[in-house]
Amino acid sequence: MSEYDYIIVGAGSAGCAVAGRLAEAGRFRILVIEAGPRDRSVWIHMPIGYGKSFYNPRVNWMYRTEPEPQLDGRTIYQPRGKVVGGSSSINAMVYSRGQAEDFDAWAAQGNPGWGWPDVLSYYRRMEDHALGASPWHGAGGPLHVSDIAGNVHPLTHALVEAGRQAGLAFNPDLNGATTEGVGYYQINTAGGFRMSAARAYLWPALKTGRVDLVTDALVTKVRFEGRRAVGVAYRRDGVEHEARARGEVILAGGAVNTPQLLQLSGVGPGALLSRHGVPVVIDSPVGRNLQDHLCYDHVYRASRPSLNDDLLPLLGKLKVGLAYVLARRGPLSLSVNQGGGFMRSRPGLDRPDMQLYFSPLSYERATPGVRALMKPDPFSGFSTSVSPCRPTSRGHVEIRSADPFEVPAIAPSYLATQKDIDDLITGAHFLRRLAQTPALAAIIAEELKPGPAAVSDADMLADIRARAYSVFHPCGTCRMGPDPADAVVDAELKVHGVDGLRVIDASIFPSIPSGNTNAPAIMVGEKGADLVLGRNNAGIGGLSA
Structure with missing residues (x-):
């Protein structure tokens, strides 16, 4: 021993x-x-x-x-x-x-x-x-934090502008004096490596x-x-x-x-x-x-090139691979969660209660059981997502x-409270509102999920039950x-x-x-x-x- x-x-x-x-x-x-x-x-x-x-x-x-x-x-x-x-x-x-x-x-x-x-x-x-x-950040510690605002996919800039058009403030540092607002996520990379x-x-x-x-x-x-x-x-x-x-x-x-x-x-x-x-x-x-945080997304076919166009075709793979090998730059050096932020879902709240994500990529046609970031949909696509920050449901591990x-046995008991249900429905409607801003509407060719027929609270809840994920x-x-x-x-x-x-x-x-x-x-x-x-x-x- x-x-x-x-x-x-x-x-x-x-x-x-x-x-x-x-x-x-x-x-x-x-x-x-x-x-x-x-x-x-x-x-x-x-x-x-x-x-x-x-x-x-x-x-x-x-x-x-x-x-x-x-x-x-x-x-x-x-x-x-x-x-x-x-x-x-x-x-x-x-x-x-x-x-x-x-x-x-x-x-x-x-x-x-x-x-x-x-x-x-x-x-x-x-x-x-x-x-x-x-006062908000350290330098010289062991964990490097990268600011990727200057390297994100161009569609991510549209998301940030759409957030502003929907009434959210631009936040240049989502880990600064406040998390509130829309901006670019910081990620844990250094020199192009995780x-x-x-x-x-x-x-x-x-x-x-x-x-x-x-x-x-x-x-x-x-x-x-x-x-x-x-x-x-x-x-x-x-x-x-x-x-x-x-x-x-x-x-x-x-x-x-x-x-x-x-x-x-x-x-x-x-x-x-x-x-x-x-x-x-x-x-x-x-x-x-x-x-746990439960997430729900809306998925779109894009009218402009997305990361799908970089990561699916052979020529695109060669280009991004070369950029990474030679300079540790390009899509392979980043996360696909590039933009988002934190918002208040309704008036009267004392702080943000909802997190937003944006991914300039879609993989709706991926084989079930495979998250094929390198094999995305054969068309330009992207998604917006929402996740309530402080769920009230409680589960167990046994x-x-x-x-x-x-x-x-892992039983999170998602949506076990009415508040959690109401919050996610509110978030779903905000994603639709975000899509209707001039900035996002200009790059949307078609809403794929949940689809334009989903309008009411009941429609959104049905889609949430069918597709929400951890x-x-x-x-x-x-x-x-x-x-x-x-x-x-x-x-x-x-x-x-x-x-x-x-x-x-x-x-x-x-x-x-x-x-x-x-x-x-x-x-x-x-x-x-x-x-x-x-x-x-x-x-x-x-x-x-």
Whole structure:
């Protein structure tokens, strides 16, 4: 049995950040265990290559939800990174930090040290932002953030102008003083390559010699002595291994795998564990409070060339490939989520409640089960999308048996509340309004989905039930809070009721941030590492060192 100061389960967005900062401290032996392989694939490092990872079981858990009652009983696809870098190695790279009020609400729920001034200091510490150092951004941090406004597809400019014509303000920095308005998304790339959490944090950490990385290894159980976590058991190549932690075991498997492992280890709802023959260490609401962003799009045939025209024809492929190989520029160096922003769906709201996306690409005719970004529709096309920022529906993640290799049941319960239904209908009508602006109307040849016959609330809701999908932001299943009755970890991310065990990943979010969740997950890794080291708010501009 090997022994380490800290064992980190999961080399994903948060886990890499924790490993990097603990290694930087210079006095620990650290073991990182990842269920997937090393991040060596060219498709991981080429930004648009995530189209190849989207349905690749080698690097993607490729989860599906339980049948969703409010979505016509469909099972909704839930890709999760199963590779070094986790979901930051296979996502669309949009860098969005959430709204200040999101984190102030976390603090108000009994989590001191998690308000906006606190987390902003960690965002600034982790950033190497293309816009430079400012009260809102950091420079020189490990995670590069690119400003792509000057490199987006020309159709994206039409979307930004359409937003202005629909009454939204232009926002040149969607991570600045406010998220409100329409503009161009910032993305995690550097020099034309994906800037995953692994590239930013784990690669440098491995060079220190203080971090051991074990890949293709599934952790099957946290080992306890009484109520203290002392290590983990894991299986690699069919062989059982154990590792012991002198300090702490840190779970960073994400919103699905972390609650699954806790439940398998005896930390979870007592009735659930007993039903599956798992001895109960602590009766805890592990797996509850699952939240996710649901998205809905309108798809158009374009009257002007779109990314389809660059990525489908052989000549187009050659041109964009050459641009990437020679200069790391062009469509292959970007995400397809290039424009969008945040808006208030109705008067009287105190902050934006809806996120917009624009993609200068369509793949309506793609083979089911294939997200063929490199094989788009054989015509010019694009889509606009809307996603309510703060859904009120709550779901769960539960083990199906005591077998660690059996996929857990994932039930987000999308649209379980009338508010969530009403919000998405409102968003759908805004997409139609956006399409009627002069800027977008000038580039639309035909509305393909839902089609001009869909006009009423009932029409929109029927189409939402038939086509809405996850934006892949699951979180909240190991909720942070002071009361063990409804929270799994405290404000220091220690698991209630046991010693030597923390959760540091997106599962600790008390409520979902108003935007993409990868940046907040990395921030949690940054702050979580400081908590392990006994420091609070030590980021740039932090309250104490």
